[in-house]
Amino acid sequence: GQQVMQIPQYQHVQEGEDFTTYCNSSTTLSNIQWYKQRPGGHPVFLIQLVKSGEVKKQKRLTFQFGEAKKNSSLHITATQTTDVGTYFCAGESGGSNYKLTFGKGTLLTVNP
């Protein structure tokens, strides 16, 4: 079945440093979504990427979808303590049987 892998599992940075998490799929994805879950909270939708090679930005966050639509990345520039949380990617490979598969997530901690 479809697998979505995320690395790293954990990342600890100093405030102001950059952060990147990577998402890789075993199959070509029709789209990829990114969610953020704050400690003690629930996943909240951040963004969706659909087109090959697509790049989207949200303030300090840059999301990228690979040319082959099998990988994606989330990059945060100059992290802040408010960026703390787990970042999940979720992908769906299309076809008649819908199943949005979530990665394990990357837990980001930021030292002030």
Added chain:
Amino acid sequence: ETGVTQTPRHLVMGMTNKKSLKCEQHLGHNAMYWYKQSAKKPLELMFVYNFKEQTENNSVPSRFSPECPNSSHLFLHLHTLQPEDSALYLCASSQGTGGWETQYFGPGTRLLVL
């Protein structure tokens, strides 16, 4: 955010108890989901309902029994659970069940089975 609500927020139950989790969405969506989130594991999809009909049962043990009386409400009935069932149970909704749909999650019920 109050689009998707879940009750109770915390639940402690013994292995012989019967309890129910409730989810309600106020977004006018047609699809609702139950997920299980355990430590060090990815989000596990349990059930999917679309227009009140179950469209996905991801090999979930029968001690978990979902119920969807209408598109706005979703229940998860629990009985004779095991300690390994302790986890955060998240409800989510989306407009439809297409893979492009954004999912809106509730705050979750943190379940502890003793």
